[in-house]
Amino acid sequence: MRTTFIGLGIMGSPMAANLVRAGFDVTGYDVSPGPVERLAALGGKAAGSVPEAVKGADVVITMLPDSPQVEEVAFGADGLLEHGRAGMFHVDMSTVKPETSIRVAQAATIKGIRPLDAPVSGGERGAVDGTLSIMAGGAAEDFTEMRPLLSVLGTTIRHVGPSGAGQTVKAANQLVVGGIFGLVAEAIVLLEASGVDPAGGLDVLAGGLGGSRILELRRHSMVRREFAPGFRIDLHHKDMGIAIAAARRAGVALPLTGVVAQLMAAAKAQGHGSLDHSALLKVIERLNG
Amino acid sequence: MRTTFIGLGIMGSPMAANLVRAGFDVTGYDVSPGPVERLAALGGKAAGSVPEAVKGADVVITMLPDSPQVEEVAFGADGLLEHGRAGMFHVDMSTVKPETSIRVAQAATIKGIRPLDAPVSGGERGAVDGTLSIMAGGAAEDFTEMRPLLSVLGTTIRHVGPSGAGQTVKAANQLVVGGIFGLVAEAIVLLEASGVDPAGGLDVLAGGLGGSRILELRRHSMVRREFAPGFRIDLHHKDMGIAIAAARRAGVALPLTGVVAQLMAAAKAQGHGSLDHSALLKVIERLNG
Amino acid sequence: MRTTFIGLGIMGSPMAANLVRAGFDVTGYDVSPGPVERLAALGGKAAGSVPEAVKGADVVITMLPDSPQVEEVAFGADGLLEHGRAGMFHVDMSTVKPETSIRVAQAATIKGIRPLDAPVSGGERGAVDGTLSIMAGGAAEDFTEMRPLLSVLGTTIRHVGPSGAGQTVKAANQLVVGGIFGLVAEAIVLLEASGVDPAGGLDVLAGGLGGSRILELRRHSMVRREFAPGFRIDLHHKDMGIAIAAARRAGVALPLTGVVAQLMAAAKAQGHGSLDHSALLKVIERLNG
Amino acid sequence: MRTTFIGLGIMGSPMAANLVRAGFDVTGYDVSPGPVERLAALGGKAAGSVPEAVKGADVVITMLPDSPQVEEVAFGADGLLEHGRAGMFHVDMSTVKPETSIRVAQAATIKGIRPLDAPVSGGERGAVDGTLSIMAGGAAEDFTEMRPLLSVLGTTIRHVGPSGAGQTVKAANQLVVGGIFGLVAEAIVLLEASGVDPAGGLDVLAGGLGGSRILELRRHSMVRREFAPGFRIDLHHKDMGIAIAAARRAGVALPLTGVVAQLMAAAKAQGHGSLDHSALLKVIERLNG
Known part of the structure; x- marks a missing residue:
C-alpha cells in the first residue's frame, strides 16, 4: 500500500517514521526540505511537491497545522483532490473545525476519494511511541480498511461517526x-493561598x-511551575477556538467551555503561547496578584 | 481507646460500624435513636446525649451535615468542649468551611482538647468499604496518633496542614x-448535538x-441519563458554597469555580437536589432546549 | 451624487427611503424584487442586478445580513469591486467581522474605490426615524465626504478609526x-425569587x-415578559459571534463576553431566535426551573 | 422627633449633618470620637455609648460597615434592642445580607421596635448632596412615617417590600x-487592542x-486610568459577596453574577481594594498581559 505523508512537523515526522519502521512504503512531503530528507534517510521516499507525493498513492495522510493549510493541500490547484486517483484514501489527521473536515470530505467523495478525518491526542510523546488516541470520522468501511495502518500510530483507535465526527470528538477532548x-x-491557587501544601x-x-x-x-510539574511542553498553549488556544466554533455550528451553549476558551486566550495574551498548556496556572495566579 | 462517634447518618453509620468491627470500643450518638440502636446491635454502646457520649471518651469523632450542627455539638451547653476531658481528641470528619474548623480547633485547644479536621471523600460506598480518602488538618503529632484509627475508615490518609487544611483540601476536591x-x-451535549455517538x-x-x-x-450512566446517587446535588451545592467561601477567605479569585457553583445552584433550583451530582448534565441540557 | 443602496431589508428599506426623501438620487437593489419596487414607488430607481445598480454610482451603500453576502456583493464576478468606477465610495453598513471589513477595504482601495465600514445601532426604529448611531472606520477624508449623507440616516455619527474600526466599535457595543x-x-430573577416586587x-x-x-x-416589558422585537436574538447571537471573533483576532481574553455569548447561544438553542434580545431573561429563568 | 445616628463614617457623617441642617434633633454616636465632636459642632448632640445614644430616641439610624457591626449594635448587651424603647424606629441604612436584616427585624419586632432596612446607593457624593437612592424594606406604614426623614437624605426613595427587601434590591443594584x-x-480592552480610539x-x-x-x-476617567474613589473595590467586593449569598439563599443561579464576583475578588487580590470600582478595568487588562 503506497502511503504518502504530507506534513512532517513535530507530530508528523515521528508518525511517518513509525510507518516506515512498520514496513509501509512511505513517501513524505513537507514545505520544509529537512524533515523530508530525514524521512528518506530512514527508508522513506522524498517528494518535492504535493502532486509528486500524491501521484500513484493508495493513501494520503495529512498532518497540518490548521484549516488554511488543509484547505490549500486539499483544494489547491496543486492539491490532492486534483492529483489523487479515484479510490485513494485521504486520512486527515490534522485538528481542524468539523465543518472543514466535512467540506473536504464532500469534495473528496465527488472525486471518488475516500475521506477520513482522524485527529489524534497524546502529543509528541504519543506520536513518537505510537501510542496516540485516534478518533476517526467517515464511512465505516473506509475506517475498517485504514485501521491496520492507524494501529501503527496509536493504541486507542475508534470510529466515532460520519465525516467531521473525529474532529467533534477531538474538540470535546480539548475542552475537557x-x-x-x-x-x-x-485548586492549587486556593491551597497555596490558604497555607496548605499543594503537593x-x-x-x-x-x-x-x-x-x-x-x-x-x-501535578508535580505544575506545583513546581515547570511548563516545558508538552502541548503548547498556542495550539490549545487554536483548539479552544475550534471547540467554540463547533458548539456554535451545532447550535449549543457551553458555559464552562466559554470561560475556558477565554482563560486560554489570556494565557496566549500574557505571552505563554510556547509553554505547556498546564501554564494555564499562570493565568489564575496572575489574576490573583 | 474509648471512641465516641457522633452523627450516625448515611456516612457515619457504616464508618462507626467499621470501627466496631476493627475492635474499637465505640459509643454512638445521634439525634435519631434508630441508628444508635443498630450500632449497639453490632457491638457498640448507645449514648442518649452528647454529654453522656463524650464523658470519659479518648476520641470523639463527629460526622455531621453542616456547620450549624458542628457548632452546636462543639460549642453548645451540652457540647463536647464543655463535657470532654483535657487530652481527648476531637476528630471532625464533617465537611464544613475551613474557618469553622479553625474556630472549633482554637476553642478545643484552649480546653486541652486535641482537634483534627478530617473530612472525607469517596461517598457512601467508600464509607461502607472503608476506602475513603481522608484529608486531615491539625497538629502533626495529633494526626500521627489518630492515624491507626483513621486507617480503619479509609485507604488514602494524608496530613495536609494545620487546622482547617483538611477542609481546604476537601473544598479543592469538590471544585475539581x-x-x-x-x-x-x-462534551456530551456537544457530541450529541453534532450527531456523534457520545458513548x-x-x-x-x-x-x-x-x-x-x-x-x-x-460516563456510561451519564449517557444513559441514570442519576441515582451516589453523592447528591444538594450536598455538592453545599460544598460549592464552602469552596466559594474558602476562596473568599483566602483572598483569591477562582473564575471557573464561580461558574461551576452557579451551575450546581441551577441543578438544585431545577429540583434535582436528590439526584447524583452527575445530573449537572441536566442543567447543560436544559440550557440548550 | 448618484447613490446606490444594495440590501433593502428591515433596516435597508427605511434607510434608503430616508435618502430618497432627503433628495438623494437613489437606485435600489435587492435579491427580492418587492422592496425594489416599493423604493421606486417612493421616487427611487430600480436596478435588476448588482452591476446595473453599481454602474455610474458615486456612492454604493450595502446593508446585508452577514459576511458571506457582503463578500459575494463585493468580490463576486457580478460584484461592486468589478463593476464600480475608481473614485466611487463603498459604505458598508452591514454588521460583519472587522477582518471582513478590512479585506473588503483593501481590495476596494486597490481598485481606487473609497471604502468605509459604517455599521449602525438603533434597530428598525432608528432606521425608520433616521436616528441611528453610526460608527465609521476608514480614511478620515472619506468619512468627511460621506458625513452629510450619513447624517440623513442617523444622529450620532462618529469616525472611530481606520478600516474595520467601525465593526470593532459595533462589536464592543453588542457585547455591552x-x-x-x-x-x-x-437582577429580575433575584428580586422575584426573594419575594421583592421587580418593578x-x-x-x-x-x-x-x-x-x-x-x-x-x-424594564417594564421584561418584567411583563413581553419579548416582541426590537432586535432579534438570532441577530444578537450573530453579533456575539463577531465579538468573540474580534477579541480572538485582537488577541484579547474577555471573560464576561465569553459567558454572555454562551447565554445568547442558549437563547437561540431554546428556540427564542425570533424574540427580542431582552428574552435573555428566559434563559436565566429556565436555568432556575 | 429625637433621632439618633450611629455610625459616622464617610457616609454617615454627611447624612447626619444633613439631618441636623434640616432641623432634626440629632444625637450622634461612633466608636471614634472625632466625627461625634464634629457633628456636635454642627448643632447635633454627642453620645458616648450606644445605650446613651439610644435612650429616649424616637428613631435610631444605623450606618455601619458590615453585618458583624450591625449585629453587635443590634443584639449586643449594650445594643439598641436592649436599650431602645417600644415604638422606636430602627432604620438600618447599612448594606448587609438580606438575612441579617430579616433577623434584626424579627428581634426588633418582638421588642416593639419598628424596623426598616434602608440601604442606599449614590456614594459619598450622594450622601453629601442628599441625593442618595434609598430602597427600603419593612412594613408599609413604618416606611410612610419615616419617609419625610429619608427625604432629607435622598431623592429616589422607594418602599420595595418586607424586611430584607431593601437589601435584596441593593444586592441587585450592585451586581448590575x-x-x-x-x-x-x-469593551475598552477590545477597542484598544484593535487599534481603535477607545474614547x-x-x-x-x-x-x-x-x-x-x-x-x-x-468612561473618560476609565480611558485615562484614573481610579480615585468614588466607591472602593473593597466595598464592592463585600457587596458582591452579599449578592452571591442572597442568590444562594433565594435558591437561584446567576451565572454572570458568579463571574463578576470573581473578577471583583481579583481586583482586591491584585491590591486595588482602595481604588474606585471602575478599576475592574485593571483586572481585564492584567488578564491580557
Missing part, C-alpha cells in the same frame, strides 16, 4: 483537557473522585 | 469534581489526557 | 448591550449608578 | 453596577442602547 487544567490551577493536597485529589490523567502526569 | 462533571456534561466519543476521551475517575465511573 | 440584558435578567426594585436601579438605556426602555 | 463596569472594561468608541456606545450612567460618568 483545557477545563481540567483550569480547575487544577484553581500533599493534590495527592489526595489524585486518589479520589477528582482524579484524572492530568493530575497523575502534571 | 464539580467542574469535571460540568465539562463532561458539555464512543467518551471512550476515546477516557483513554487520553482528558481521562478521569469520573469518566471511568460515570 | 448583551451583557446588560443578562445582568438585568439576573419597584428596577425603578430604584434605573435611578442610580446601575441605570442604563436598557433599564429605561425595557 | 459591577457587571457593567466589567463589560465596559472588556471615540465609548462615545458612540454611550449614545446608543448600550448607554448607561456608568458610561456617562466614568
Whole structure:
C-alpha cells in the first residue's frame, strides 16, 4: 500500500517514521526540505511537491497545522483532490473545525476519494511511541480498511461517526483537557493561598473522585511551575477556538467551555503561547496578584 | 481507646460500624435513636446525649451535615468542649468551611482538647468499604496518633496542614469534581448535538489526557441519563458554597469555580437536589432546549 | 451624487427611503424584487442586478445580513469591486467581522474605490426615524465626504478609526448591550425569587449608578415578559459571534463576553431566535426551573 | 422627633449633618470620637455609648460597615434592642445580607421596635448632596412615617417590600453596577487592542442602547486610568459577596453574577481594594498581559 505523508512537523515526522519502521512504503512531503530528507534517510521516499507525493498513492495522510493549510493541500490547484486517483484514501489527521473536515470530505467523495478525518491526542510523546488516541470520522468501511495502518500510530483507535465526527470528538477532548487544567490551577491557587501544601493536597485529589490523567502526569510539574511542553498553549488556544466554533455550528451553549476558551486566550495574551498548556496556572495566579 | 462517634447518618453509620468491627470500643450518638440502636446491635454502646457520649471518651469523632450542627455539638451547653476531658481528641470528619474548623480547633485547644479536621471523600460506598480518602488538618503529632484509627475508615490518609487544611483540601476536591462533571456534561451535549455517538466519543476521551475517575465511573450512566446517587446535588451545592467561601477567605479569585457553583445552584433550583451530582448534565441540557 | 443602496431589508428599506426623501438620487437593489419596487414607488430607481445598480454610482451603500453576502456583493464576478468606477465610495453598513471589513477595504482601495465600514445601532426604529448611531472606520477624508449623507440616516455619527474600526466599535457595543440584558435578567430573577416586587426594585436601579438605556426602555416589558422585537436574538447571537471573533483576532481574553455569548447561544438553542434580545431573561429563568 | 445616628463614617457623617441642617434633633454616636465632636459642632448632640445614644430616641439610624457591626449594635448587651424603647424606629441604612436584616427585624419586632432596612446607593457624593437612592424594606406604614426623614437624605426613595427587601434590591443594584463596569472594561480592552480610539468608541456606545450612567460618568476617567474613589473595590467586593449569598439563599443561579464576583475578588487580590470600582478595568487588562 503506497502511503504518502504530507506534513512532517513535530507530530508528523515521528508518525511517518513509525510507518516506515512498520514496513509501509512511505513517501513524505513537507514545505520544509529537512524533515523530508530525514524521512528518506530512514527508508522513506522524498517528494518535492504535493502532486509528486500524491501521484500513484493508495493513501494520503495529512498532518497540518490548521484549516488554511488543509484547505490549500486539499483544494489547491496543486492539491490532492486534483492529483489523487479515484479510490485513494485521504486520512486527515490534522485538528481542524468539523465543518472543514466535512467540506473536504464532500469534495473528496465527488472525486471518488475516500475521506477520513482522524485527529489524534497524546502529543509528541504519543506520536513518537505510537501510542496516540485516534478518533476517526467517515464511512465505516473506509475506517475498517485504514485501521491496520492507524494501529501503527496509536493504541486507542475508534470510529466515532460520519465525516467531521473525529474532529467533534477531538474538540470535546480539548475542552475537557483545557477545563481540567483550569480547575487544577484553581485548586492549587486556593491551597497555596490558604497555607496548605499543594503537593500533599493534590495527592489526595489524585486518589479520589477528582482524579484524572492530568493530575497523575502534571501535578508535580505544575506545583513546581515547570511548563516545558508538552502541548503548547498556542495550539490549545487554536483548539479552544475550534471547540467554540463547533458548539456554535451545532447550535449549543457551553458555559464552562466559554470561560475556558477565554482563560486560554489570556494565557496566549500574557505571552505563554510556547509553554505547556498546564501554564494555564499562570493565568489564575496572575489574576490573583 | 474509648471512641465516641457522633452523627450516625448515611456516612457515619457504616464508618462507626467499621470501627466496631476493627475492635474499637465505640459509643454512638445521634439525634435519631434508630441508628444508635443498630450500632449497639453490632457491638457498640448507645449514648442518649452528647454529654453522656463524650464523658470519659479518648476520641470523639463527629460526622455531621453542616456547620450549624458542628457548632452546636462543639460549642453548645451540652457540647463536647464543655463535657470532654483535657487530652481527648476531637476528630471532625464533617465537611464544613475551613474557618469553622479553625474556630472549633482554637476553642478545643484552649480546653486541652486535641482537634483534627478530617473530612472525607469517596461517598457512601467508600464509607461502607472503608476506602475513603481522608484529608486531615491539625497538629502533626495529633494526626500521627489518630492515624491507626483513621486507617480503619479509609485507604488514602494524608496530613495536609494545620487546622482547617483538611477542609481546604476537601473544598479543592469538590471544585475539581464539580467542574469535571460540568465539562463532561458539555462534551456530551456537544457530541450529541453534532450527531456523534457520545458513548464512543467518551471512550476515546477516557483513554487520553482528558481521562478521569469520573469518566471511568460515570460516563456510561451519564449517557444513559441514570442519576441515582451516589453523592447528591444538594450536598455538592453545599460544598460549592464552602469552596466559594474558602476562596473568599483566602483572598483569591477562582473564575471557573464561580461558574461551576452557579451551575450546581441551577441543578438544585431545577429540583434535582436528590439526584447524583452527575445530573449537572441536566442543567447543560436544559440550557440548550 | 448618484447613490446606490444594495440590501433593502428591515433596516435597508427605511434607510434608503430616508435618502430618497432627503433628495438623494437613489437606485435600489435587492435579491427580492418587492422592496425594489416599493423604493421606486417612493421616487427611487430600480436596478435588476448588482452591476446595473453599481454602474455610474458615486456612492454604493450595502446593508446585508452577514459576511458571506457582503463578500459575494463585493468580490463576486457580478460584484461592486468589478463593476464600480475608481473614485466611487463603498459604505458598508452591514454588521460583519472587522477582518471582513478590512479585506473588503483593501481590495476596494486597490481598485481606487473609497471604502468605509459604517455599521449602525438603533434597530428598525432608528432606521425608520433616521436616528441611528453610526460608527465609521476608514480614511478620515472619506468619512468627511460621506458625513452629510450619513447624517440623513442617523444622529450620532462618529469616525472611530481606520478600516474595520467601525465593526470593532459595533462589536464592543453588542457585547455591552448583551451583557446588560443578562445582568438585568439576573437582577429580575433575584428580586422575584426573594419575594421583592421587580418593578419597584428596577425603578430604584434605573435611578442610580446601575441605570442604563436598557433599564429605561425595557424594564417594564421584561418584567411583563413581553419579548416582541426590537432586535432579534438570532441577530444578537450573530453579533456575539463577531465579538468573540474580534477579541480572538485582537488577541484579547474577555471573560464576561465569553459567558454572555454562551447565554445568547442558549437563547437561540431554546428556540427564542425570533424574540427580542431582552428574552435573555428566559434563559436565566429556565436555568432556575 | 429625637433621632439618633450611629455610625459616622464617610457616609454617615454627611447624612447626619444633613439631618441636623434640616432641623432634626440629632444625637450622634461612633466608636471614634472625632466625627461625634464634629457633628456636635454642627448643632447635633454627642453620645458616648450606644445605650446613651439610644435612650429616649424616637428613631435610631444605623450606618455601619458590615453585618458583624450591625449585629453587635443590634443584639449586643449594650445594643439598641436592649436599650431602645417600644415604638422606636430602627432604620438600618447599612448594606448587609438580606438575612441579617430579616433577623434584626424579627428581634426588633418582638421588642416593639419598628424596623426598616434602608440601604442606599449614590456614594459619598450622594450622601453629601442628599441625593442618595434609598430602597427600603419593612412594613408599609413604618416606611410612610419615616419617609419625610429619608427625604432629607435622598431623592429616589422607594418602599420595595418586607424586611430584607431593601437589601435584596441593593444586592441587585450592585451586581448590575459591577457587571457593567466589567463589560465596559472588556469593551475598552477590545477597542484598544484593535487599534481603535477607545474614547471615540465609548462615545458612540454611550449614545446608543448600550448607554448607561456608568458610561456617562466614568468612561473618560476609565480611558485615562484614573481610579480615585468614588466607591472602593473593597466595598464592592463585600457587596458582591452579599449578592452571591442572597442568590444562594433565594435558591437561584446567576451565572454572570458568579463571574463578576470573581473578577471583583481579583481586583482586591491584585491590591486595588482602595481604588474606585471602575478599576475592574485593571483586572481585564492584567488578564491580557
